[in-house]
Amino acid sequence: MPAQEIQVPSTVTAGSAFAVTTTGSGKAVLYIVGPGQALRRDLQLGERVSFATGELYSAGHYTAVLATESSAKNAEFDVLPAAQPGSLGFLARPSRLPVNVTNGISGSMYVFDSYRNLITNPMPATLELSIAGGATLTRTVTTHNGLAWATMNSATKEGSARFTARVGDISNTRIINQVPGEPCSISISARPNGSKLEVQTAPVRDCSGNTIPDGTIVTFIETFGNTQSTVDVPLKKGIASVVMPANKGSKISAASGAVAGNEIHWDGGR
Numbered sequence: 001m002p003a004q005e006i007q008v009p010s011t012v013t014a015g016s017a018f019a020v021t022t023t024g025s026g027k028a029v030l031y032i033v034g035p036g037q038a039l040r041r042d043l044q045l046g047e048r049v050s051f052a053t054g055e056l057y058s059a060g061h062y063t064a065v066l067a068t069e070s071s072a073k074n075a076e077f078d079v080l081p082a083a084q085p086g087s088l089g090f091l092a093r094p095s096r097l098p099v100n101v102t103n104g105i106s107g108s109m110y111v112f113d114s115y116r117n118l119i120t121n122p123m124p125a126t127l128e129l130s131i132a133g134g135a136t137l138t139r140t141v142t143t144h145n146g147l148a149w150a151t152m153n154s155a156t157k158e159g160s161a162r163f164t165a166r167v168g169d170i171s172n173t174r175i176i177n178q179v180p181g182e183p184c185s186i187s188i189s190a191r192p193n194g195s196k197l198e199v200q201t202a203p204v205r206d207c208s209g210n211t212i213p214d215g216t217i218v219t220f221i222e223t224f225g226n227t228q229s230t231v232d233v234p235l236k237k238g239i240a241s242v243v244m245p246a247n248k249g250s251k252i253s254a255a256s257g258a259v260a261g262n263e264i265h266w267d268g269g270r
Contacts, residue, residue, distance in 0.1 A: 004028065004045050006066040008075045014082050014115050015057045020049045022066055034062035034079065059117035083121070086114030090165040092174035098181040099158055100208050103151040105129065105176055109165040111146050118146035123167060127152070131161040131178070143167070154178050156208040180210035186218065186261030188254045193243055197266060199252055200241035211238040216256060224250040 004024030012018045020030060024045035032039040032051075036058040041049050045068075056062075059081045066073045089110035097104050107127050111119045125148045130136040134157050139150040155161060158180050164173045184207035190199045199220055204212045218240035220231045224247040233240040244252065248268040254261040 004066060004068060004071065004073055006030075006064060006073045006075045008064050008077045011078050011080050012056060014059050014079050014113060014117050015054050016082075017053045018051050018056070020051075020064060022047055022049065026068060028066055028068045031065040031067065032056065032062055033065070034058065035060035057115040057117075059115075081117035081119045081121075082113035082115065083119070084113065085111050085119060085123070085167045085170045087112045087116070088165050088167060088170055088172040090172035090174060092163045092176060095175070096177040096179060097154055099154050099178050099206065099210060100156050100181060101154045104154045105152045105163065106149065107152070107163055107165060107174075108147065108149040109143075109167070109172070111143055111148075111167050119143070120146050125165065125167045128164045128166065129155070129161055129176070130164075131155050131157060131159050133157070133159075158210045180212050181206035181208065183212050183216075183256045183259045186254050186256060186259055188220075188252070188261050188264060190252060190264050190266060192246060195246060196243045197246040197252070198241065198243050199254070199264075201235075201239055201254060201261070203238040204235060204240070204256065205238070212256075214238075218254055218256045220244065221253050221255065222247070222250050223252075 007021040022045050026045050028045050030041040043049055059079050061078055064075045091108045093106050113119055123143050125141050125143055127139045127150045128136055129152050134155055137152055141148040141150050155178055158178055161176045161178055162173055163176050164171055183204050187202040190197050214235050216235045217232050220242045222229050222244050231242050233242050250266045251263055253263040
């Protein structure tokens with residue numbers, strides 16, 4: 001009786017059709033076992049066993065076992081990811097940040113074939129950051145073991161930016177919300193309002209010219225002799241205002257965060 005033998009291809013592309021050749025005579029069972037998959041075929045030795053497209057799709061190292069009642073033969077082969085990308089995993093951080101932050105945005109992409117196998121062969125990829133009415137910033141990178149990443153500066157203009165990873169015809173997009181930064185400067189003016197003093201800021205903006213959001217607190221400070229009083233006022237349409245005692249000889253200033261504004265010496269309106 002001829003000895004049973006098994007022949008397998010050295011490599012198989014994930015999802016592609018392939019065949020296993022056997023020799024000998026009699027009944028046998030063919031097992032193909034690997035990461036995430038196991039296939040079985042009952043056969044007559046000497047047959048060529050075919051596997052259809054899409055049957056074996058998980059990349060990794062596989063063992064083929066040809067078993068009879070009295071013996072078994074093994075052969076090993078590798079299933080490789082398909083060369084064509086099928087999808088991208090894309091992580092973008094953070095989802096919200098101030099404008100004009102150097103390397104403040106990071107993006108990492110993972111390239112998969114249509115069977116969700118990580119494609120480890122190097123391939124060119126791009127990361128694009130665009131905001132309506134502004135320029136598109138592009139980084140060209142090469143994947144390494146299925147991964148590529150890059151950092152980018154946030155734009156100088158506030159708004160929602162589209163952050164897109166692209167390999168060939170496959171892309172994945174995330175939205176990055178870019179908000180105004182810290183106030184760049186604060187300028188205040190004062191005028192009499194009856195027996196009181198009305199103090200108001202000029203429009204408060206960050207250093208890129210974006211209006212600071214409503215609700216941001218501006219602290220007004222009045223120093224009169226040895227007494228100091230403060231009032232916290234939220235911005236409304238970029239401006240904060242307050243009515244304070246009109247103490248002749250007082251000093252009035254304003255601050256928000258780490259930024260202090262000009263100081264007014266009130267002399268009674270003269």
